[in-house]
Amino acid sequence: MTSIGVDLGGTKVQAVVLHGSEVKHDARLVTPAGGPDAVVGAIVECIGALGDGALERADAIGIGVPGAVDRAAGVVRRAPNLTGFGEDVPLAAMVTAALGVKHVTLDNDVDAATVAEHRLGAAKGTDDVLAVFVGTGVGGGLLLGGTIVHGATGAAGEIGHTVVQDGGRACGCGKLGHVESYAGRASIEREARRRHDAGEPTALVELAGDGRMRSSVIAKALAAGDAMTVELLDEAVRALGAGIASAVALLDLPLVVVGGGVADKLGPAFVGRIEEAVRSRLFLASSPVRVVPAALGDLGGAIGAALVAKAAA
């Protein structure tokens, strides 16, 4: 069976052709800022760039979206990182019409990436797993008994917004002391620029300049031994350790997978430090939990969208 998966991100659109469990082709382009119609155009273009008659041969097409999704209706409820997606967008119907196909499946991007790690990645064979994605923010997907936990309003899995330092540093969401307050790329950038503006030198700002402080910049500054980077990443490790330890206390999980742009760039050593931080905070000394790096990298979301579509077909 051949399926197409699209990961619709805030900065880029990525598509893959999945044949069985193998990625045959992939393509990417920059996410346009022109609103839903422009986004639909970009999705069609990205699928077209897969070439090789991918669209004609596909039995199922899925899209992962960075926001709240009504899966049954194929509607994006709210995706704050996409221009023009502040209100309901019937994205599945729009893409279905634009591609001239029968059906398109929508899912949350992080849930899709979690499914991908479970079926084909680092969580293969383990049906109870928390996947944590450390990127611009910190997202998460929770799988229990082999099934994604959606929760009362479809918003479950938000490990990034668990409290680890009550009353602590402000989170992008406006609340205090969340995991994302310390471990998200945007939070690290905000804190680094604040301290830099206050007169503290750091390679982070020197390397990033006025541009976005990418994960690669953080990795470079760390490799150079920059003091502020070491400190900020220590805080990130502690916050992730505390948040994951809390999830393990609540769910007695055997496995946690850590991926996302920041984790991918910092590599297995970063994930190893998180595992140590989790262990030192656990009540249950006999917990079998392992914390391992995600295996599918940047393409996990698109692969997951294809898998979810395939399962629904």
Added chain:
Amino acid sequence: MTSIGVDLGGTKVQAVVLHGSEVKHDARLVTPAGGPDAVVGAIVECIGALGDGALERADAIGIGVPGAVDRAAGVVRRAPNLTGFGEDVPLAAMVTAALGVKHVTLDNDVDAATVAEHRLGAAKGTDDVLAVFVGTGVGGGLLLGGTIVHGATGAAGEIGHTVVQDGGRACGCGKLGHVESYAGRASIEREARRRHDAGEPTALVELAGDGRMRSSVIAKALAAGDAMTVELLDEAVRALGAGIASAVALLDLPLVVVGGGVADKLGPAFVGRIEEAVRSRLFLASSPVRVVPAALGDLGGAIGAALVAKAAA
């Protein structure tokens, strides 16, 4: 159908006769410190005290235990609050023989109390619920899809050992900044005595003297406006608010039930404050979560043990 439930606690043994969903009789006695044989004797005595031929008429008998339980084998793996239960104790077989019955069901006491709140108490009709019991420690039971989540080693639900103030106050378990570090009765007592010994006066120590600082003492000191009590309970509310908010972020729960000795004594106002504290820490403004007082009080554990036995019969 008539069933008997026994709540084997660290300080008391309680038993109920449940007829359908109604408690017909209950009995209690002090938990003996003589080890497993003495405990079995106390369970038999407590069931005997139910009178009225309860044992002869019961179709099922269940026991809730404060520790790790192998439900299938009927073995208590470890119950640190019971003398002589540091190693495996085949309690189900021992009680079965002592009573001359066919079968006895074992379960964790907190999981049993959670089942009771779900079937007959504050969580009736809601299949996804976290129950938090604030007593000497802070225990929890998690129900998803109407079923208790046991986790990889049967230890799920430990909301008391989620991290809310990383690096913060020591928990009874030895780790730092857990919910129980601030909200458990024993932690409150430890902190009050430490500050009292350092010269800070408090009604908590005046009222408790050298005895155990009971929940009723905490309630009295609060009612009297004792400054340290107000402060310690503010910290308890904040810790419970942060821990529960984290569980809600992870699981998108519609309902949290708060019970246990401390919560029961402090009443609905305390639970209302926890609900506010949860709400002010939530990422998801649209979360439908409600935080409500448990409905079954002290007998919840015994009622739950009877329900679990009935379901297994």
